[in-house]
Amino acid sequence: MKYAPLNLGRWILWSASALLFVAAPHLFKGGFALTMMTQMGTLIIFALSYNMLLGQGGMLSFGHAVYSGLGAYVTVHVLNQVGSGSFYFPVPLLPLVGGVAGLAFGVLFGYVTTRRAGTTFALISLGIGEMVFAGVLMFPGFFGGEAGISTNRVVGKPFFGLTFGPALQVYYLVAAWCFLSMAAMFALTQTPLGRMANAVRDNPERAEFVGYNTQHVRFLQLVLSSFFAGVSGALSCINFEIVSAENVSAIRSGGVLLATFIGGVPFFFGPILGAIVFVFFVVALSGFTKAWLLYLGLFFVLMVVYAPGGMASLILMQLRVLRAGRWRELAVPYALAALAALVALAGLIGLVEMVYRLSEQGASSVLTALGLSFDARSAPPWFAFAVALAVGLGALRLTSRRVGERWGAIQADLQAKAAA
Amino acid sequence: MEFFLVQSLNGVSYGLLLFMLSSGLTLVFSLMGVLNFAHASFYMLGAYFAYQVSAKIGFWPALVIAPLLVGAIGMLVERFGLRKVHRHGHVAELLFTFGLAYLLEEAVHLIWGRAAVEYRVPAELDGPLFQIMDSQYPIYRGFMMLVSVAMLVAIWLALTRTRIGLVIQAALTHPQTVEALGHNVPRVFMLVFGGGAALAGLAGVIGGNAFVTDPGMAAAVGPIIFVIVVVGGMGSLAGAFIASLLIGCLQTFAVSLDWSLGGISISQAAPVLPYLLMVLLLIFRPKGLMGTREG
Numbered sequence: 272m273k274y275a276p277l278n279l280g281r282w283i284l285w286s287a288s289a290l291l292f293v294a295a296p297h298l299f300k301g302g303f304a305l306t307m308m309t310q311m312g313t314l315i316i317f318a319l320s321y322n323m324l325l326g327q328g329g330m331l332s333f334g335h336a337v338y339s340g341l342g343a344y345v346t347v348h349v350l351n352q353v354g355s356g357s358f359y360f361p362v363p364l365l366p367l368v369g370g371v372a373g374l375a376f377g378v379l380f381g382y383v384t385t386r387r388a389g390t391t392f393a394l395i396s397l398g399i400g401e402m403v404f405a406g407v408l409m410f411p412g413f414f415g416g417e418a419g420i421s422t423n424r425v426v427g428k429p430f431f432g433l434t435f436g437p438a439l440q441v442y443y444l445v446a447a448w449c450f451l452s453m454a455a456m457f458a459l460t461q462t463p464l465g466r467m468a469n470a471v472r473d474n475p476e477r478a479e480f481v482g483y484n485t486q487h488v489r490f491l492q493l494v495l496s497s498f499f500a501g502v503s504g505a506l507s508c509i510n511f512e513i514v515s516a517e518n519v520s521a522i523r524s525g526g527v528l529l530a531t532f533i534g535g536v537p538f539f540f541g542p543i544l545g546a547i548v549f550v551f552f553v554v555a556l557s558g559f560t561k562a563w564l565l566y567l568g569l570f571f572v573l574m575v576v577y578a579p580g581g582m583a584s585l586i587l588m589q590l591r592v593l594r595a596g597r598w599r600e601l602a603v604p605y606a607l608a609a610l611a612a613l614v615a616l617a618g619l620i621g622l623v624e625m626v627y628r629l630s631e632q633g634a635s636s637v638l639t640a641l642g643l644s645f646d647a648r649s650a651p652p653w654f655a656f657a658v659a660l661a662v663g664l665g666a667l668r669l670t671s672r673r674v675g676e677r678w679g680a681i682q683a684d685l686q687a688k689a690a691a
Numbered sequence: 692m693e694f695f696l697v698q699s700l701n702g703v704s705y706g707l708l709l710f711m712l713s714s715g716l717t718l719v720f721s722l723m724g725v726l727n728f729a730h731a732s733f734y735m736l737g738a739y740f741a742y743q744v745s746a747k748i749g750f751w752p753a754l755v756i757a758p759l760l761v762g763a764i765g766m767l768v769e770r771f772g773l774r775k776v777h778r779h780g781h782v783a784e785l786l787f788t789f790g791l792a793y794l795l796e797e798a799v800h801l802i803w804g805r806a807a808v809e810y811r812v813p814a815e816l817d818g819p820l821f822q823i824m825d826s827q828y829p830i831y832r833g834f835m836m837l838v839s840v841a842m843l844v845a846i847w848l849a850l851t852r853t854r855i856g857l858v859i860q861a862a863l864t865h866p867q868t869v870e871a872l873g874h875n876v877p878r879v880f881m882l883v884f885g886g887g888a889a890l891a892g893l894a895g896v897i898g899g900n901a902f903v904t905d906p907g908m909a910a911a912v913g914p915i916i917f918v919i920v921v922v923g924g925m926g927s928l929a930g931a932f933i934a935s936l937l938i939g940c941l942q943t944f945a946v947s948l949d950w951s952l953g954g955i956s957i958s959q960a961a962p963v964l965p966y967l968l969m970v971l972l973l974i975f976r977p978k979g980l981m982g983t984r985e986g
Contacts, residue, residue, distance in 0.1 A: 391925060565794065
C-alpha cells in the first residue's frame, strides 16, 4: 500500500461545494433564481465535459452539442415511451440513458474525428456538427423537425414520493447529477487515461515514443466526454420538456466553447466558473439588451487576447499575491484601472445601444439610462459617448501599464524570495 | 442533356465562387498556420458593403471599393488582434477568429438588422446570356465565372511572377530565412491576411446578389468552405480548387435532382452531402485529396 496523505483542502472544497448545491435554493429565493441555477447545473456538466476535450486533451471541438443534443433526443423518446406506459423507467435515472446515448454517438463520430488532432480536428468536429444538424432536420419522424419533440416529465409512479413536477425537485435532481459528474470527471483526470490525455495534448510525438497510440487516447477521452455531454443533454430535456434541432446546433456548440474558455481552460474548476457566468450573461443580460451577444463576444475576444487562462487564472494570480500579503500595493492601481475601464465601457455601451435603437424599425430613438434620457438622432450623445470611450481607453492604457509595472515588481520579489 | 449542361455550368460557377473563398483561407492557413474562422464573415461583410455602396453610387464602384474595405479591415484585424494572440499558439488564434466571427455577425445585426437586405443584380447584368434549347442561362452567372477566373489568374500571376509573390512563396516554407534576407515577414503576413479577406469580400460582392444577403450567410457558407479545405487537403491550393468544384457541382446537382432513396429525396439530403463526403474521405484518405500532411 502506498502512503497517501489525506488531502484536507480537497475534502473541504468538495464538501463545501456539496453544501452549496444543497443550500443554494435557500440562499437565492424565487423562481427566476431557481431556473437560472438549474440551467447553471446543466451547463456546468456540459462545460466540464467539453473541457475534457479542450483543456485536458487539447482537442478544440466546434461540434460538442452533437453529443448532448442526440443524448437529449434519445432521452425524450424514452421519457415519452414511459409516459405512454410502454415500460417503466425511473425519471431520476434518465440522465444515464442520455449519457449512454451520448457515449454511443461518441464512439460512432469519435472514430472519424479523433483520427486527426489540432486544427483539422476542429474543422472535422465542425463538419460533423453541421452534418448532424442537417440530418436532424432531414428526418422529422424521429427528430420532430424545426419544432422539436415535447414531453412531460411527470410520468409514471412517483419516485420515492418525488414527481419532478415542481421546479425545486428538478433543481435538486440537476444538482445531484451535477455533483456526481463533477466528482467523476475530476476522478478521471487522476487516472492514467487522464494523465495520458494531458501528455497527448502537450507532446503527441513523445507520447507515441512512450508507446501510446495518440489516436486511441483521444478517442477514449472523447467517448468519455460525450457520456457526460449526454448526461447534461438529458437533464436539459427533463428541465425544459422539449428537445429541438437547436439542441444540436452550432449555437450550442459555440456556447459551450465560450463558457468553458471564459471560465478557464487550464484549470479543472474553470468551466464551472464559466458556466455560471455564461448563464448569467445569457439569462440576465438578454433581458436588458438585445445586443447581449455582442457584449458576450467582445468579452470572449478580450479574454482570448489578454487572459488566455480565463477567469480562473486571473483569480489564482490574485491569490498568490494575496497570500504574500502584497495585495494592498496593487489596490490603488487596480481601482484606477477599473475606473478607466468603467468609463470606456459606458461609452461603448452607449454607442452600441444607440446604433441598435436606430437599426430597429419603429422603435423610438429616445433612450433612458440612469434617469437621463437622450435622443439617438441628435449629435450630442454620440459625441459624449465617443469621448467617454476614447478617454476611457486612453486612461485604461496608462493605468494598466502601472498595474503591469507593480505586478512585475511583486512577481520578481516573490521569485527572488522563493529562490533564496 | 440540356439539364445536365445548365446544371454543370451552375455548379462550376458556384464552385468557382467557393474557390475564391477557400483559396484565401488556404493561403492564409499555409502561410501563417492560422485557420481563419471569420473568413466567411469577411464574405458577408463584402456583400453588405457592396449593398451599401451600390445603393449610393452603383454596382461597378462597389465591385472595387467593397473588397478593398474588407481587405483593410482584415489587415487591421491581423495587426491589432491576431498578432497579439500569436504568442499563445494556434488554438488561441483559432479561438480569436471564432470570437471575431461572432462579433462581425452581431455587428451586422446591429447595423443592418436581422432581415435580408435588398442587394440586387445590376440591371445591365440582368437577363439571359444565351439559350440552350429551352433553358436560359443568366448573364450574371457568366459574369460571376468571369470575375472569379480573372481574379484567380491575377492571383496566380501575382504569386509566381512578381517580387512580392516570390517573397510570399518563400515565406511559406522558410520564414526565418526570408526575414534574415531583410524582408518584413510580419508585414507580409498582414498583407496576405488582408488579401485573403479582400478575396472573400469580392466573393461576397458577386455572391451576395446572386444568392441572398442576410446575417445568416456567413454561417451558411462557412462550414462548407472549411469542409473544402479539409477535403482538398489542408494547405493545398490545387486540392482546394478540385474540392471547390466537386462540392459546387455536388450541391447544385443534388438540389435539382428528384431521385429518392428510401423515402428521402436527394434534394432533401443535399445539405448533408458535403459533410458526408468529408467523413468518407477522412476514413479512406485522411490527408485529403491533395494533402501532404498526415495527422
